[in-house]
Amino acid sequence: MKTPHLCLFGDGNHVHVRRWAQAMLDRGWKVSIVTARPQEQAGVEQIILPEVRRSVDWLFRVSAAKRAVKRLAPDVVHAHYVTSYGYLAARCRRHPLVMTAWGSDLLVTPNAQPLVRWLTAYTLRQADAITGDSSDLVAAAAAYQPRAELLELHWGVELSRFRPTPWPLKPPFEVVSARTWAPNYRIDVVLRALARVQGVVLHLLGGGPDEAALKALSVSLGVCDRVHFHGRLDDAGMAAVMARCKVAITVPTSDATSVSLLETMACGLAVLASDLPANRQWLPKDALVPVGDDRALAAGLARLRDDDALAATWGALNAKRMQEEGGRDTQMDRADQLYRRLLDSTQARFPSRGHSNH
Structure with a gap:
């Protein structure tokens, strides 16, 4: 059976993205990262986007993101942070597409100006599933009336390392x-x-x-x-x-x-x-x-x-x-199950395409 391929969009040098990538490697996924901020990680292929210095630069990284996804041809795409990598992943139109809001990308940034709010709404409406790590964050996503499944899913804790001292x-x-x-x-x-x-x-x-x-x-x-x-x-x-x-x-x-x-x-x-x-x-x-x-x-x-x-x-x-x-394993198991369920559903809807690119 072919190993399923997960493509993450996110900062490759951020600990949360790196932990997520490792968790999915441990669960039998091939993992790639499309990133503007790379950091080498064993077992993970990274495709590096041109440097992003200003928020507006994300609008000009679409072509590079599309080329990366076309070359990788992943089974599932998952973008971390809606108003940057989420926008790029949305423009790639590869499904199933998961987006994870991190907080300020929905609670703060879209409130700055109408254009950003419009782009946020567009981005969320391309997703098949949207996750956030608190109920208010999930509610903020729901306010945009996306078609996606909404799921509260937090990052979790490595309980074997973070444990009580007497x-x-x-x-x-x-x-x-x-x-x-x-x-x-x-x-x-x-x-x-x-x-x-x-x-x-x-x-x-x-x-x-x-x-x-x-x-x-x-x-x-x-x-x-x-x-x-x-x-x-x-x-x-x-x-x-x-x-x-x-x-x-x-x-x-x-x-x-x-x-x-x-x-x-x-x-x-x-x-x-x-x-x-x-x-x-x-x-x-x-x-x-x-x-x-x-x-x-x-x-x-x-x-x-x-x-x-x-x-x-x-x-x-x-x-x-x-x-x-609070255990990270519990939360990452839920993410793994979400991917596999979305992938099964997409392949059932588009059997002739194998992995959907609609």
């Missing part, structure tokens, strides 16, 4: 933020909250363009001696830092289901998060704070610092939730 082995009160150092993720709010609460050590993972500004802010707030700027770490490095911590903080302005949120939950950490629809799916009301409110975040930190039993209870509940429904 509470007594942790230092007194260390906390972690694993979000990128960029404006949306409001690391400045985390630092301002830290300045209001004594006896807390903060670990910052993620790295990003605001590094210099955030380090300067930590100095001006007088907390630089309590902040560790780790930057980007691999999974093992992140898990090692999380093992020291009792609380995780994630307070972005806009977000879908965050992988780092799920990873910290899997590690048995209590979590304080901004009050967004996606976070409400995973966390109790007491764990949520208004967006941008460093006073409320500081109050949450102080409460958990002073009530170790409460922090431990929240952490244990988070770990239990992840064990039940």
Whole structure:
């Protein structure tokens, strides 16, 4: 039997795309990636598009994308990020076509101008299935009235790596933020909250363009001696830092289901998060704070610092939730099943074409 061929459209250097590609290799797919941001990955052929420097450049990558898909002749095409790679995949008109929204591509970007919203609607209406990792993201896709099947499917956590550390082995009160150092993720709010609460050590993972500004802010707030700027770490490095911590903080302005949120939950950490629809799916009301409110975040930190039993209870509940429904294998099995079901359906509708290209 011929090995089915999956063609991913996405950033080949992004950890989520790379994990997805590896998961499908492990499930018996041949995997290719069409990408403007490549990074070599064993077992995965990459076709590199011309560099993209501005958003408008995506409009001029259609011909290259079509040539790539024509040469690869994949059985299934799956685009990650609707308003860039999704548009290119839609223009290729290869089916079955799956699209995964990442968050801002539906929750923020289309609201900027009518043309972008129109292109987003066009893109989604070419898909056979659309996935998103939170109910509000799936609802945002549904608002465009696509013909596609809609499915809530999150990235999942590698539970063998991200697992709880016994509470007594942790230092007194260390906390972690694993979000990128960029404006949306409001690391400045985390630092301002830290300045209001004594006896807390903060670990910052993620790295990003605001590094210099955030380090300067930590100095001006007088907390630089309590902040560790780790930057980007691999999974093992992140898990090692999380093992020291009792609380995780994630307070972005806009977000879908965050992988780092799920990873910290899997590690048995209590979590304080901004009050967004996606976070409400995973966390109790007491764990949520208004967006941008460093006073409320500081109050949450102080409460958990002073009530170790409460922090431990929240952490244990988070770990239990992840064990039940957060595993990456479970989510990737669902993606594999979606591909195979769509492929069977497409071949049944177009038997003379083999793999549809309608």
